[in-house]
Amino acid sequence: MSNVNHKFELAARPVGMPKRTDWNYKEEPVRDPGEGEFLVKILYISLDPAMRGWMNEGKSYIAPVGIGEVMRAGALGRVTASKNPKFAVGDHVYGAFGVQEFAISNGAGITKVNAGAIPLPVFLGTLGMPGMTAYFGLLDIGQPKPGQTVVVSGAAGAVGTVVGQIAKIKGCTVVGIAGGAEKCNYIVKDLGFDAAIDYKSEDVRKALQKHCPKGIDVYFDNVGGDILDAALTQLARGARIVICGAISQYCNTTPIKGPSNYLSLLVNRASMKGMVVFDYTDRYAEAGREMAGWMAAGKLKSREHIVEGFETFPDTLLKLFKGENIGKLVLKVA
Ligand SMILES: NC(=O)c1ccc[n+]([C@@H]2O[C@H](COP(=O)([O-])OP(=O)(O)OC[C@H]3O[C@@H](n4cnc5c(N)ncnc54)[C@H](OP(=O)(O)O)[C@@H]3O)[C@@H](O)[C@H]2O)c1
Structure with a gap:
């Protein structure tokens, strides 16, 4: 050879x-x-x-x-x-x-x-590990109901794009948080999110108040840090926070910055739960079939x-x- x-x-x-x-x-x-x-x-x-x-x-x-x-x-x-x-x-x-x-x-x-x-x-993205993360993190941990408000950070990335689109399929109002105008335009115009917040040029806390007037029912967190803290200030009663990742912290040379607004969980009877996609390997095939069906029907873009x-x-x-x-x-x- x-x-x-x-x-x-x-x-x-x-x-x-x-x-x-x-x-x-x-x-x-x-x-x-x-x-x-x-x-x-x-x-x-x-x-x-x-x-x-x-x-x-x-x-x-x-x-x-x-x-x-x-x-x-x-x-x-x-x-x-x-x-x-x-x-x-x-x-x-x-x-x-x-x-x-x-x-x-x-x-x-x-x-x-x-x-x-x-x-x-596509089998490394939407129909691969990141897509599985979005599917199980949102549906199993986030448990969104039609009419509820779902917010996702890292919204223009591999996981975030799928989270937002599945939340739309499930009849939710979806707000994405991403860096820059190009990403924000993409998730609203191409993917059908209801609104986008550019965390690099907007006050995230104020923007969440504007776009989520009834509060956030599901916050899918990909980034951690200040954005997680801002989301905590706008929770609806009974909100679910999915801790998927904290990319804002991965390259820090100082200790990870935890949320200071966590007492909002108490006030709002909310929960925060971490997830690891590898716990769902037995169900990947089931999720893959459903997501491939959504893709074929034009409801899920990759x-x-x-x-x-x-x-x-x-x-x-x-x-x-x-x-x-x-x-x-x-x-x-x-
Ligand atoms: N728990 C699990 O099993 C599991 C599985 C897969 C992935 N994850 C996690 O899910 C998250 C997203 O992963 P992905 O593969 O979909 O990556 P991705 O979103 O495609 O790419 C990473 C994005 O993170 C954003 N970012 C980078 N630094 C940031 C900062 N300081 N503040 C805010 N945003 C920042 C950037 O978008 P902007 O331009 O918008 O900043 C970047 O494009 C990561 O935290 C990852 O670790 C967890």
Whole structure:
């Protein structure tokens, strides 16, 4: 086999934003798959905010990536050689293949993707992990009812775009919070949100009072920090807050800023609950079928922000933290 693999290994635990020196770029020959294994040519790599957390030492819902290990990432590829009867050459597969161009697998934790007419990158976004996060976070934890007001932060991103559209499908009034006019226009004009708040140019607290006069019934939080604190000031009685993520805090060099307005939970008999999408793996197929149906019916749009070039990985990852992506950020390998 004459293939050459390139990969990014974690070289150091970053302080703040990851730097180029936090990575080692390596080249190695690709070995043949052994008995029960198959070789995958990676086509698309999912870039996710959680990757920043996986680079830290310490306890989390998943072990940190070790120094010298290939950076963990979900990825989609095509089987190019196989000694595993369940995976044939030409199959498209999804798994935690990491930030590399080729991977050898024994099939554990790998799913086949039958894309049909749907473009492959959609299976890293709306029909992949971020879409599942939106679906279960909103419907299982948020429990929106028709006529209620749903607010989502990180609204123009992979998770946020899907949360807002599902909330519309469920008959809610939907307000998205995002950075900049382009993102705010997109979620209202293209995705059908009822209103958008540009947190970079507006007073979020005042804007929430304006757009949510009856209060917020469900706040789906992707960003944490000051925006979570502002949302807490405008809760309706019995509100549900879904703690999905806190991207505003991931690259901080100071301790995470917690919400100071939390007593609003008491006053409003509200609840705040964290969710991890991996707890729902048994139900991914069910959610995928329903969301694919919504997509086919034109009720759910998917947008991917695709950057080409494997070697751009260190800079492309930073787009998430600089707000330079709209929709799902995907690295196209070649
Ligand atoms: N709990 C789970 O199981 C689970 C699973 C998947 C994702 N998540 C979480 O869900 C959130 C969204 O993930 P995603 O994949 O959909 O990412 P994304 O929204 O597609 O991309 C990240 C976005 O975050 C926003 N952002 C960055 N820095 C910010 C800041 N300081 N303040 C406010 N917004 C900021 C940027 O948009 P703006 O331009 O609008 O700032 C950026 O485009 C993340 O917190 C992630 O960790 C959780």
